[in-house]
Amino acid sequence: MGGFAKGILCLLAGLWFCWQPAMAAEIQNVRVWLAPDHTRLVFDLSGPVKHKVFSLDNPNRLVVDMASSRLDARLDGLGLDDSPVSGIRHSRQPDGTQRIVLDLRRKIEQRSFELAPNAQYGHRLVVDLLETGAGGRQASVELSPEPEALPAIDTGALRDIVVVIDAGHGGEDPGALGPGGLREKDVVLSIAREVYRRLEKTPGYKPVLVRDGDYYVSLRGRTKLARRHNADLFVSIHADAFKDKRARGASVWIISDRGATSEVGRWLAQKENSADAIGGVLSLGDKDEVLAGVLLDMSMTYSKEGSRQVADRVHGNIGKFARMHKPFVEQAGFVVLKSPGIPSILVETGFISNPDEARKLRSKSYQREMAAAIADGIQDYFWQRPPAMTHVAHRKNGGALPSLGGRTYKVARGDTLSVIAVRNGVSLSTLRAANGLSGDTIRVGQVLKIPSS
Structure with a gap:
């Protein structure tokens, strides 16, 4: 083929290419x-x-x-x-x-x-x-029967302690990935639901799940929900990964305003704080959040003190059956823990990137054990430091339950027989005799007869 013919073919090929729409x-x-x-x-x-x-x-x-x-x-x-x-x-x-x-x-x-x-x-x-109205699906959580109703008491408007439980990640954001397709968002939702069940069955508590399914809630949306419910405590549950698969151990975190206590803390905080980009949430530059920050220092003193105390209890409980990453509560700048006035903790239940810990986290029995450690730590903290005008504070201060046959008292977590005797003005031996007890062993939920002093 001559040079002229080749030139014509190249020109036609170029024109054909130009006529085609841009690559779709x-x-x-x-x-x-x-x-x-x-x-x-x-x-x-x-x-x-x-x-x-x-x-x-x-x-x-x-x-x-x-x-x-x-x-x-x-x-x-x-x-x-x-x-x-x-x-x-x-x-x-x-x-x-x-x-x-x-x-x-x-x-x-x-x-x-x-x-x-x-x-x-x-x-x-x-x-x-x-959703714009009543036609939308309701954010209800039907995980267990209604808790036992607290007895009627003439002490004014007592309330339940509100605990907001945050299962990390969700929806578009699977969180950390472990062997065999294990996803952080699934593991932590299972643990969060078990914590919910345990608190919901405990009179005097009102647990709230940030998410009860596979969808994403923004980091600020999680803290806003805690404020909307006037939460007494915010607990965020995770099972993260680290760049070194040898990293292992559960950990409990509170907010730090001076930097992380370890390299792992800096790594985890950076990953968690960028979750919105993965979950599909745009930063809207909410000025209300900036203005609210002016009050942060004034209200964080109380919440940091409470955060430390509940974190210590949860850390100690988990350490009874699991390896801990550090022998103390750690600190890092997690955005999700920045709720002014609300004690907030973040529980890393283990490194899902570690094959041994991933195997445990996949286990339902291990998930229940982890949930029990978290729930027990929460209840222990609030028994020692109950918010005013709550049912738990009333019980701790000696609230007696009315009974046609005289006074009764329902044993709560942390009670001992001797403390109940002193609180109600009776001798220990009289209290034992009135309830047919040969020793001092009592159980949570047991109803004791309180004899006349």
């Missing part, structure tokens, strides 16, 4: 996360896209348009049954736009944003469907 970004995968107040759709993309989201009425629909893109993922089997979405359709427009149409069961609000790649994910488009 592929929609490689779609994930759905169901939270109590919103449903999140995450589109994994091969590259950045320009997008537009708008609503249509009669019937209610939400349209997601992604310019110069192509769907290369399945849209069936996404698990949308318990969401506002009744159906999902797609089509490719003549200009190369990929259109996703969500048929809705009810009217919702929406927000959307794009996320740049990070250590775990590539480009993503996040679309949140926000």
Whole structure:
């Protein structure tokens, strides 16, 4: 072929290439996360896209348009049954736009944003469907029967002690990964639920779970929830990884305003504080958070003292059956622990990156043992330092339960027979005789007859 012919072919090939549309970004995968107040759709993309989201009425629909893109993922089997979405359709427009149409069961609000790649994910488009009214799913937690009702007492408006339990990570953020596909978010949710069960069964406590399913809550959202519930304690539960797989041992952390107490502390705090970027949360620059920080130093003195005391108890309990990373409570700058006025601790239940500890953390019996250590530490702390006007404070101060046959007293954690005798103005021998006791052994929940002094 002559040079002229070759030149013509090259020119035609160049023109053909120029006529082709820009390379389309592929929609490689779609994930759905169901939270109590919103449903999140995450589109994994091969590259950045320009997008537009708008609503249509009669019937209610939400349209997601992604310019110069192509769907290369399945849209069936996404698990949308318990969401506002009744159906999902797609089509490719003549200009190369990929259109996703969500048929809705009810009217919702929406927000959307794009996320740049990070250590775990590539480009993503996040679309949140926000519940606007009573049609949304309720954030209820039905994990155990109602606790035994506290007896009626004429002492004014007593309240329960509120403990907010935070299972780390969730949804888009799996947390640390261990052998065999073990995920931190699953392990810590199981432990958090067990702590919830134990506290919920204890009269005088009102536990609250930050998340009760596989969805992500922002770091600030977790602390805001604790403030909204007027929490007496915030407990965040994790099972993290370290760059050295030999790292091992559980640990208990409180906030530090002077830097971490170890290299591991700096590493963990840096990882946890960047979780929002993985979980799919944009920083909105909330000025209220900045203004609230002005009051931080004034209110953190109380919360840090309480944090240290409850952390010491939990650390000691875990150390009875598990190897501890350090023989003392550690400190680091975890954002999730910065709740002014609320004692807050973070429990690292072990290193999921360590094969031996990962095997233990996978075990349900070990998870229950860890939960018991946390719950017992919490109850021990509040028995020694009960908030005023709570049922626990009333019981500690000698509150007697009414009975047609005379006074009775329900044994609480930390009670001894001699203390109950002194508190109620009777001799130890008289108290033993009234209850048919040959010794001083009593059990939590036991109801004792209090004889006349």
